[in-house]
Amino acid sequence: MHKKYWMLLVIGLLFASLLVACGGTAPAPVADAPAEVAEPAEVEAPAEPAEVEAPAEPAEVEAPAEPAEVEAPAEAAEGPVELTYWSMWNENEAQAQVIQSWIEAFEAEHPNISIDAVWNGRQNQTLVRTALESGTKIDFVDQDADPLAGGLMSEGQGYPLDDLLDMPALDEDMPLRDVFTPSVLELFAGQDGTIYQIPYVYNTVQFWYNKGLFEEVGVEPPTTWEEFLAVNDAILEAGYAPLAVESDIAFYQIDFLTYYVARAKGPGFLKAAVEDKTGEMWNDPIFLEAAQATRELWDRGHIPAESVGFLWPAGQQTLGFGESAMELVGSWLPIELADIVEEDFEWGAFNFPTVEGGIGSQDDMQAVLLAFMILNDSENPEEAFEFLRFIMTKENMQQMADAALVGVTREGVQWADAIADGAEAAANANTVMGLSDGAVALYPEFVNNILYVNWRGLFLGELTPEEFVATMAADAADYWAN
Amino acid sequence: MKVSRGFIAAMLLPASLLYLVFFLFPTAQTLYFSFFDFSGLGNDKVFIGLDNFAELVGDDLFLLSMRNTIIILLFGGLLIFALAFMFTALLNSDVRGRRIFRAIIFIPNVIATIALTTLWSYIYNPRFGLLNNALTQLGFEELGKTTWTEPDKIFWAMLVALIWIFVGFYMVLLLAGTDKIPIEYYEAAKLDGASQVQMFFRITVPMLWDVITVAVVMWSIAALKIFEFPFAFTSLEPVPETYTSAVYLYVMGFGQRTPIYRLGYASAIGVWMLITVIIVIVFLRRALTREAVQY
Numbered sequence: 001m002h003k004k005y006w007m008l009l010v011i012g013l014l015f016a017s018l019l020v021a022c023g024g025t026a027p028a029p030v031a032d033a034p035a036e037v038a039e040p041a042e043v044e045a046p047a048e049p050a051e052v053e054a055p056a057e058p059a060e061v062e063a064p065a066e067p068a069e070v071e072a073p074a075e076a077a078e079g080p081v082e083l084t085y086w087s088m089w090n091e092n093e094a095q096a097q098v099i100q101s102w103i104e105a106f107e108a109e110h111p112n113i114s115i116d117a118v119w120n121g122r123q124n125q126t127l128v129r130t131a132l133e134s135g136t137k138i139d140f141v142d143q144d145a146d147p148l149a150g151g152l153m154s155e156g157q158g159y160p161l162d163d164l165l166d167m168p169a170l171d172e173d174m175p176l177r178d179v180f181t182p183s184v185l186e187l188f189a190g191q192d193g194t195i196y197q198i199p200y201v202y203n204t205v206q207f208w209y210n211k212g213l214f215e216e217v218g219v220e221p222p223t224t225w226e227e228f229l230a231v232n233d234a235i236l237e238a239g240y241a242p243l244a245v246e247s248d249i250a251f252y253q254i255d256f257l258t259y260y261v262a263r264a265k266g267p268g269f270l271k272a273a274v275e276d277k278t279g280e281m282w283n284d285p286i287f288l289e290a291a292q293a294t295r296e297l298w299d300r301g302h303i304p305a306e307s308v309g310f311l312w313p314a315g316q317q318t319l320g321f322g323e324s325a326m327e328l329v330g331s332w333l334p335i336e337l338a339d340i341v342e343e344d345f346e347w348g349a350f351n352f353p354t355v356e357g358g359i360g361s362q363d364d365m366q367a368v369l370l371a372f373m374i375l376n377d378s379e380n381p382e383e384a385f386e387f388l389r390f391i392m393t394k395e396n397m398q399q400m401a402d403a404a405l406v407g408v409t410r411e412g413v414q415w416a417d418a419i420a421d422g423a424e425a426a427a428n429a430n431t432v433m434g435l436s437d438g439a440v441a442l443y444p445e446f447v448n449n450i451l452y453v454n455w456r457g458l459f460l461g462e463l464t465p466e467e468f469v470a471t472m473a474a475d476a477a478d479y480w481a482n
Numbered sequence: 483m484k485v486s487r488g489f490i491a492a493m494l495l496p497a498s499l500l501y502l503v504f505f506l507f508p509t510a511q512t513l514y515f516s517f518f519d520f521s522g523l524g525n526d527k528v529f530i531g532l533d534n535f536a537e538l539v540g541d542d543l544f545l546l547s548m549r550n551t552i553i554i555l556l557f558g559g560l561l562i563f564a565l566a567f568m569f570t571a572l573l574n575s576d577v578r579g580r581r582i583f584r585a586i587i588f589i590p591n592v593i594a595t596i597a598l599t600t601l602w603s604y605i606y607n608p609r610f611g612l613l614n615n616a617l618t619q620l621g622f623e624e625l626g627k628t629t630w631t632e633p634d635k636i637f638w639a640m641l642v643a644l645i646w647i648f649v650g651f652y653m654v655l656l657l658a659g660t661d662k663i664p665i666e667y668y669e670a671a672k673l674d675g676a677s678q679v680q681m682f683f684r685i686t687v688p689m690l691w692d693v694i695t696v697a698v699v700m701w702s703i704a705a706l707k708i709f710e711f712p713f714a715f716t717s718l719e720p721v722p723e724t725y726t727s728a729v730y731l732y733v734m735g736f737g738q739r740t741p742i743y744r745l746g747y748a749s750a751i752g753v754w755m756l757i758t759v760i761i762v763i764v765f766l767r768r769a770l771t772r773e774a775v776q777y
Contacts, residue, residue: 126736129523129743144739151741155523247631248716251739306608309629309636312717314607444740448733449543452740453722460633482537 081383083115083139086128088370091119094404095201099391101399106390113383125151132157132377139378140388145199145369146434149188149441152373158196159374164385165195171393179392183432184369184409188441198388200400201370202407204349204422205255208333209326210319211346213240217325221350223362225263225293228353232302241324242302245459246315250452251435253459255328255366258437259352260290263360270437274446279477282469291458291465293355298461308460320345328352330368334418335405349421365429366437369409450475509756515749522735522745534750543722544751547730550637550712554644554726555705555762561645562701563694566652571682573653574660584657588650595710602643603717606630636723640715647711648704652697659693660686695770702762706755727755 085103089096096119103115120127125143129152132138141152152158165177165185177185177195184199207221214220217238222228232242246252261270264286273281297303304324307315313336318324320337322345327333334347354362374384390396397410405416407423415423434440439447454471457463463471516534518527538544569587573580590598605612608629618626630639663686671681687694709728713720719739720729735748 125741129736133522147737147739147741151737151743152523155521155526155743157523247633248721249718250721251719306629308633309606309608309631311603311606311631311715314603314609318609440740444737445734445742445744448740448742453543456721457633462633 079112081113081380083113083380083384083387084118084137085115086118086120086124086131086138086141088122088124088141088143089119090121095400095406098400098403102391102396103387105396106387109390110383110386113386115387128152132375137377137379138375139380140372140374140384142200142370142372145188145197145371146438146440147444148197148371148373149434150444152375153188153190153196154441157373157376158190159376159378159381159384160194160196161198161374161385162193162195164382164389167389169392170389171395176389176392179410181409181411181426183429184367187367187369187432187434188371197369197371197373198392199369199371199409200391200397201404202409202426203330203332203368203370204407204419204425205259205328205330205366205368206349206351206422206425207326207328208319208331208347208349210322211348212344213322213325214348221348222353225353225355229296229300229302232297232300235325236301240322241304241318242326243297244315244319244324244327245303245307245310246312247308247310247460249312250448250456251440252329254436254452254455255352256294256459257287257290257455258366258433258435259328260293260355261286262364262366262433262437263352263355263362264289264358266360267364267431267433267437271439271442274436274439274443274451274476276476277480279473279475279480282472282476287472288465288469289355291468294459295461295465331407331419331422334416338405338418347418347421349419349425351425361430363425363428364431364433365425366433366435367426367429368435446476446479450479512749512752512756515746516753518746519744520746520749521743523743527746530746534747535754537747538750538754543725544727544730546722547725547727550724551706551708551726551728553637554641554708555702558641558644558648559698559701559705562648562652563698565645565649566656566697567682569649569653570656570660571678571686573657574686575678584654588654590647591651596714598643598647599711599714599717602639602715603631606639633721633723636716636721640712640724643715644708644711648701652701655693655697655700656690659690663689691770691772695766698770699763699766702766703759706759706762727751727758731755 087096087099089099096117100117103117107114124141125147128138128141141148143151166175168174169176169179172179180199181202184202185195185197186193187199188197189195209221213235217235217240219231219234222231235242258270261273265284269286273284273287276282298305315324316327316329316333316337317340319327319333320340322342331349351362351365354360372388374381374388378384392410394410394413397408397413400406401408401413401415405418407415407419407426436447436451439451450472454463454468454475457471458465458468515527517529517531519530519533520527569583573583577583608614608631611630613630614626614628616626617623617628629635667685667689668681671685676684707728708726709732712724712726713729713732715724720733725733731748731751734742734751735745737743
């Protein structure tokens with residue numbers, strides 16, 4: 001009998017745990033399926049270079065609950081308010097220290113508001129997601145804008161900011177939305193144009209190069225693909241490796257494809273190919289051309305053969321040591337190499353060159369933005385936004401630019417000397433693209449498991465250009481069919 | 483002294499509750515999630531039955547990760563135990579500095595994984611790596627030009643590092659077992675003219691059988707859920723060539739830089755891993771069960 005009782009008890013507990021697992025609150029709205037692309041039309045480049053366009057199609061976002069009526073934070077916050085901020089930075093990083101100083105200054109100005117910062121590092125979004133599931137209250141977070149758009153934002157966790165962005169900036173007589181570098185605010189807006197993210201760090205993806213080495217070889221930054229190849233030949237002849245690459249970072253390698261296609265067909269074409277449910281768009285000759293052009297860089301020795309085994313940061317270190325000339329990467333590179341380059345090392349950056357017959361502009365820019373997002377469940381979104389309004393002053397943005405040596409999203413702020421070319425490129429950008437032409441934010445699984453895998457295969461010589469195109473077409477069709 | 487059943491039950495209750503809360507409940511929850519299309523946020527779950535499991539069968543990356551895991555389990559395990567036995571035999575001989583050698587071989591187990599991955603990425607660096615420089619110095623100039631971390635070699639390069647790490651742990655387990663074998667057995671065998679090899683297979687292995695069984699089971703569990711080193715081996719993000727089942731589970735369920743967030747699918751991978759572990763352990767327990775050896 002006793003045995004039976006024990007068995008019953010164990011079975012009962014197991015059932016109870018299953019019931020607990022099945023339980024929960026009312027279901028949230030179902031995520032929209034990705035929009036079908038009926039006709040993958042070519043995307044034309046902007047006619048006027050100065051015109052700034054909202055680039056890739058906005059990310060799809062679940063409809064959040066109706067936001068509360070916007071009140072001025074000072075009026076809304078009558079009693080003490082405690083905000084919780086989960087950060088993508090580690091506490092000892094320069095960016096974290098700047099944000100901590102912002103928090104202290106903000107708290108001094110708003111004695112009734114305190115901000116508790118949790119420094120999680122780069123896995124922040126993953127930790128936030130788990131914490132939200134367990135009921136932890138978090139008011140705002142920050143992360144790379146692309147994964148944030150494809151992650152928490154697409155899950156309906158972002159608080160809509162459009163009304164709040166109409167509030168005046170704290171240091172200029174204009175709405176806050178107008179102080180941002182053009183188009184960065186809209187880059188990751190929802191499908192209906194709603195803005196959920198406040199980008200504050202702006203990384204430009206360009207060829208970052210050793211100016212001294214270019215001068216020594218006697219070459220100038222190229223503007224066309226032919227010039228680019230000629231510059232690489234000259235550098236190679238002078239005894240240097242023209243290009244540094246990492247073999248293990250797919251999101252660096254994919255920049256060659258993103259830019260080549262954008263220069264040939266205009267921004268939006270790569271994203272349209274990703275969205276093509278038939279996979280047929282991958283048979284467009286531009287993908288074969290981009291693959292062949294990239295492999296040619298290896299075949300001509302512009303990328304040293306040994307790079308096929310470089311694990312980050314082995315590739316970029318060759319640039320820091322003066323053995324290679326440039327790397328296609330974000331504007332964080334000069335900071336990452338600051339400890340190993342010579343004191344007189346001069347950084348330059350140039351945009352990916354144009355390709356023959358292409359309709360894309362050389363000014364079109366792939367940006368890697370870092371952004372804050374107020375969470376939809378925040379009990380104090382206006383106070384959280386007040387903090388974000390506070391950090392967007394020129395003074396605060398300049399502090400970030402100076403202390404962390406990063407680009408920022410506030411117009412009129414001077415970037416550090418090492419990334420001055422990045423600032424100029426950001427200011428001149430016609431169209432700003434998200435990672436992989438915006439596909440990372442919209443279709444992360446496709447990008448990670450198909451595009452990155454196959455492009456890496458091509459990039460490192462495991463696939464021929466023809467195999468790459470055929471595999472992409474087949475895998476894309478399979479992916480969407482399933 | 484007779485202890486009442488109530489007292490026994492009361493003593494077992496805390497551990498049972500912990501087991502229930504931290505193992506049985508998450509396991510049941512994982513099984514439950516595996517039947518859903520679920521991102522892990524909110525309660526937006528769509529019941530899809532066994533679709534996640536059906537998808538696993540045709541998922542090339544999952545199959546690759548399983549292949550890698552099985553190679554680590556079988557081939558890696560074979561080499562680890564071969565080396566662990568070899569070191570055990572060597573250290574049980576009259577070699578001087580036994581404790582120092584034992585400590586040196588065990589050291590990787592007390593170093594943080596991230597430090598080990600950094601160390602190995604420098605060892606394999608194609609330009610100034612320790613391995614290629616050593617090979618070149620030894621006269622193997624062609625071999626010294628090998629890029630050990632290129633796509634078709636990186637898994638094997640990682641496997642070597644894993645073997646290096648785990649050999650020390652299993653060697654210490656085996657050494658602890660050999661320490662308990664009475665020295666008289668070896669002395670008697672010597673008098674009878676037994677060789678070192680004969681003594682190893684006729685005395686050491688049979689007397690160590692229980693330890694070997696436990697060690698093999700421990701390795702199997704560790705290999706089937708191995709995560710840290712493969713995840714960190716390639717610095718910023720794992721590459722498909724080094725995916726293990728646990729790494730792929732993490733990529734699909736929790737995201738790396740790309741927020742895939744398919745917790746339902748990741749749960750199916752977890753269930754698959756659990757089933758694999760159970761099958762392997764049951765098989766091993768049956769295969770390795772022998773009558774206790776007594777002399």
